[in-house]
Amino acid sequence: MLESPYVTQYLTEHFAEADYPTLKGYERFGGYAAARKALTEMTPDEVIEVVKTAGLQGRGGAGFPAGMKWSFMPKEDDRPKYLVCNADESEPGSFKDRILLERGAHQMLEGILIAAWATGACATFIYIRGEYAFPAAQVERAVAEAYAKGYLGDNVMGTGFRHDVRVTRGAGAYICGEETGLLESLEGKKGQPRKKPPFPAQYGAFGMPTTVNNVETFSHVPHIIAKGANWFRSFGTEKSPGTTIFGVSGHVVRPGLYELPLGTPLSEIVFEHAGGVPGGRKVKGVIPGGMSMPILPAGQLDVPMANEFLREQKTMLGTGGVMVMDETTCMVRAASVISYFFRDESCGQCTQCREGTGWMNKIIERIERGAGEEADIEVLGDVAGKMEAKTICAFADAAAWPIQGLLRHFRDDFVEHVRQRKCPFPGSFEL
């Protein structure tokens, strides 16, 4: 059962309240006051300026500054403009957007309204992964409530501003989380990412100027407008302000969600909040930001969870999905699971990705079976290196990085498999 975060701040503060997912409940805690303020007291440029000053970074994985993204939307353009809310949460290890949809749909909608005002968008398409049936139902219900109350439609809050929201359900494809893959899917096609440029701000959904933001990114916006950029900057680090919801999984005592300021040390998340590894066992490695992000070994867990620090350790915050692996874990098995996933989900349009993900998976499975050669380890690193920055989208990079991280920090695990001609970790999780 999806539980409220163990640690809450402004985003998830009221998530334990039974009526918070309803419009009445949301308004009981001051909901929609920020949208009213933006639409009646602020110009679109002022809204963008506040979000820029607040330094809100996108929470969907890439960390791009949200206010800057909004400012890319063309101003002198008669075409309809759209927003897309990326609720295709599929990055293994990530489950934060799910609770924001289930318990905080109005908070997200309010953020969407404010972003729509700032960018001049006439409609938002919320694209929710197909498997999220219950979260999608919660969002549909919230959208219907907002229409009934006049918060969406032809005359939002009596201001004359028009905004429509549509909820589209995906159908099980990781690649649709990539923003242009999502746009293709939204248009009723296979979710194969587009070449860029043109970027979505020029040619997005249905060929119109479009801004794509993640569920959590939108959810921060009402708080920034209500309480100001300086207040937002009182959380997190100078370069990475605000909180985020870390999803902790794997070998910990208390797996679950934790809303904490960016910059919280990874060790604090793993040991203090999530209770460390059960049974007094030691940590072997931690993936800090969803499966695409390179692993950190036990000795590097003091790193603050913000991109400016994680980049120094050759990894990134990603979606904040913290996966903990204890000392029993075979890192070749972990590589096997990871490489299988990317092989399975490659959309197939670029050769480096389609072939590379398959090669990596085959080589890793051979090493795990004890049938690998030392040269296989070199080839594996070589294939991963040749997949980076050569494809239409970042999927190939996302497939290569975790394998490179495992080779960087746990090469000995691979070497021992080859030397012993079997898996030397009989106590590891099963494959």
Added chain:
Amino acid sequence: MVISDETRSKIDEAISKYPVKRGALLPAVHLVQADHGHVSKECAVELAEIFEILPIQVMEVVTFYNMFFDSPQAKHHVYVCTNLPCSLRGSRSLLSQLESHLGVTAPGETADGRIFLGHEECLGACGYAPMMRVDDEYHEDLDVEKAKRILDSLGK
């Protein structure tokens, strides 16, 4: 006609919500599949007529997405998540015990067509592992006995 009038009117309503007709194709395929359990060639041809595209363009969509099916399916779909966070918490052993319980090899379905058992990649329930998806519903923090009881309760 294989697609019912009722579903056709729901599809028309979906079309009215998108700036371009084809934007409603995924919603339409979801609707057709809810009625028929899968998208047959006949359904694809009719959808192609509705959307003024080629049947192959419908089938491309049906076969690209994991949740769409182009052949008849078991009554219930059960997927155990076997991605890394779930594997670390015993999901592979759960899956193999459910295979023995049902007498199937995943991915595969029971002889009576009651249950399809398969594995799935991350379902966004990593903090509540192991877990499985039964049709549209999530079951989390599972142990083998709990999972077996859920499967046994599924009707024909």
